[in-house]
Amino acid sequence: MTKRRIGFSIFPGWKEIKDEQISLLKNARDLGFSEIFMGIGPGTHWRTPVNEALSVAKEILKEANKLDYYAFVDINPQILKELNASPRNLSMFMEIGFKGVRADYGFSKEEIVEMSKQMTVELNPFEISEEEVDFIARNANLERIKACHNYYPVLYSGISKEIFIEKNRIFKERGIEIGAFISNPKFNLRTTLEVLRYVEPFDSANYLFKFVDRVLIGDPIPDYESLRQVSEVFKSDITKIRIKVYDESVGKRLDKKFAVENYREFAIVCYTRDNIYEGETCYTKLFKNAVAVRGREVWIFTRDLGIGPYRLVGEIDDINMEIVKMSSEIMLISK
Incomplete structure (x- = not known):
């Protein structure tokens, strides 16, 4: 049986909240959070170059890895180009402490297999076909393959429950862990399912765990009450x-x-x-x-x-x- 996990998001390029993001690490870990999604691309903060965001990420990861977090970073071909990296060379991500990369878009199935030889790869369910997942399952170490949905910041842009279930099926049938995002009341932006955009963290985590193995808070710097609510759902052995x-x-x-x-x-x-x-x-x-x-x-x-x-x-x-x-x-x- 797949073990459930909870996580949250950090955006290193958002330098104005860097200290708050770092202080979040210990409180969240004490509540049972064990995963961190990081976005370093321009979509997370328009004024911070990717290489500068990566430098800030290194500082945050130094503290995160002391607490034994699994941290993974969103990548695409443009980000790799700006950092002089490639699917065959992800060493800069590993060296600063990332344990996984999320292949957001623009990668072939062969490139994903190549990346999985170096570190864990998170697949984007909306950027990969069932046939490509089968190829990856045959040619990569499945212990290094996970899946993580997008979040959708624009109001009304989140996906439906029906499509969510169908996408998840592809990974569940192959024993691949799946993650998805919920928002928090501070922003109500970064959710995977539109129906959960304005739902309290307790209820949205409770709902999402009916479909996925990993629930991540998409919006940055969630307050302690939001963390506590998600933690309560995570730790409960019965649906409340x-x-x-x-x-x-x-x-x-x-x-x-x-x-x-x-x-x-x-x-x-x-x-x-x-x-x-x-x-x-x-x-x-x-x-x-x-x-x-x-x-x-x-x-x-x-x-x-x-x-x-x-x-x-x-x-x-x-x-x-x-x-x-x-x-x-x-x-x-x-x-």
Whole structure:
């Protein structure tokens, strides 16, 4: 079974926040973060030349490698040209402490195999075909091949869940680890899936881990709360679903494990051993995303309905609803 991992992004060319990026290293490592994505190209900071960004990266990597991070850097043929490097010679990246390169675009399958002889190569799912992945799998050491999606900073430009799943299939079937990005509330820019652009880090990490092995915060210098939320999801051995609780007297009884049934017509039913609510039957108007209880069951309704005999205790948002649908066992916690 693939081990899950969490990471974050650093942009060395963004010199104004260099000290904040360095100070992030220790706090994040203490919370379980173990990967760093670095962007050194002009798209991450227009005023810093690539060679200068690489020099700053060296300084950051000195501290990162003391903490045993896996750090990988985004490259393309233009970046390699500016640094007098090539697919056959990635020594400058290895010498300053990078453990991997992400082949963003512009590389042939043969060049990727050549790069993998030197260090780990992260494939871009949107720049490589299934046939090319097969060639790489046959000719490279698969332990040095991973995949990492793009992030999409422009509003509405992120990819759909359906395309995401199809791209991931290519790598999952071949045992290749996959990573993707979530944004954080400071910027809400660098996300892979558009549906997660404005979603809190806890929920977006929870959602993304249903599809990938590695979740990385795309936006730089996430605050401690964002790091903590992603860390909590990463460390949990059960999917935690957050609901907005109306009735705290009943809501506090929901903090336990539930098995999930998905076959009802109008609701997802989550059940546990012990009774949650033993009071009088209540008749209430039921609506999409309503959370109600009956005995030892929690009912999460999937559409607007009429009045039914349930005790309404709260509501769930659309992202958490999707997470429930993809889960067989959950724990309900108050949002």
